[in-house]
Amino acid sequence: MEPKGIPGLNAEESTAWMSLMAMTMWLPAALDVQLSRDEGISNFEYGALAALAQNECRSMRIKDLARMANGTFPRLSKMIDRFEKQGWVIRRPDPDDGRATRAVLTAEGLRKVAVATPAHIALARELVFDQLTSEQVEQLTTITQKVFRAAGPDGACASRMT
CATH class of the missing domain: 1.20.5 (Single alpha-helices involved in coiled-coils or other helix-helix interfaces)
Structure with a gap:
C-alpha cells in the first residue's frame, strides 16, 4: 500500500519532508546519547562549547550564543552557570557594551571540547558522511x-x- 501524501505536498515532497523531519529528530538524539554517555554533556551543550572554541577570541555575547544555538537567553544563561561550575566558561562584561555579558571559554573548556570532539566527529562520520x-x-x-x-x-x- 502506497503511503498517503501530506495535503499540499506531492508524493515526492511528502517523502522528502517526512525523511527530513525524521532526520532532524533522530540525528540530534543519537548525538545526544553519545555525548551524554562519553562526556556528560548534551549535543546542544557541545554545540555551544564548540562555537566558543571556534571563535577567534574564544568568547561570544551570551545573547549571540543563544541566537546561534537556537536557545533562549534563560536556557543559555543556566547552561553557562553549569559551565562556570565546571570551570569551562567564565562570564565577562562585554568591553564594547557594558550592558552585555560575554561567555569566555577557559583552557579547561577548550580541553573539554578537544576531548569530546573525536568521538563526536566519528559518530557524525558514521551516521552521515559514510552514508x-x-x-x-x-x-x-x-x-x-x-x-x-x-x-x-x-x-x-x-x-x-x-
Missing part, C-alpha cells in the same frame, strides 16, 4: 545552507518571532 558519496555531501551542503538561510535566525525564525 553519502562526495557528490551527495556537496548536495547536502547546498541544500542545508539554503534551508538554514530560509529558516534560521535571519530567515523565517526572525520574521515570525517579532
Whole structure:
C-alpha cells in the first residue's frame, strides 16, 4: 500500500519532508546519547562549547550564543552557570557594551571540547558522511545552507518571532 501524501505536498515532497523531519529528530538524539554517555554533556551543550572554541577570541555575547544555538537567553544563561561550575566558561562584561555579558571559554573548556570532539566527529562520520558519496555531501551542503538561510535566525525564525 502506497503511503498517503501530506495535503499540499506531492508524493515526492511528502517523502522528502517526512525523511527530513525524521532526520532532524533522530540525528540530534543519537548525538545526544553519545555525548551524554562519553562526556556528560548534551549535543546542544557541545554545540555551544564548540562555537566558543571556534571563535577567534574564544568568547561570544551570551545573547549571540543563544541566537546561534537556537536557545533562549534563560536556557543559555543556566547552561553557562553549569559551565562556570565546571570551570569551562567564565562570564565577562562585554568591553564594547557594558550592558552585555560575554561567555569566555577557559583552557579547561577548550580541553573539554578537544576531548569530546573525536568521538563526536566519528559518530557524525558514521551516521552521515559514510552514508553519502562526495557528490551527495556537496548536495547536502547546498541544500542545508539554503534551508538554514530560509529558516534560521535571519530567515523565517526572525520574521515570525517579532
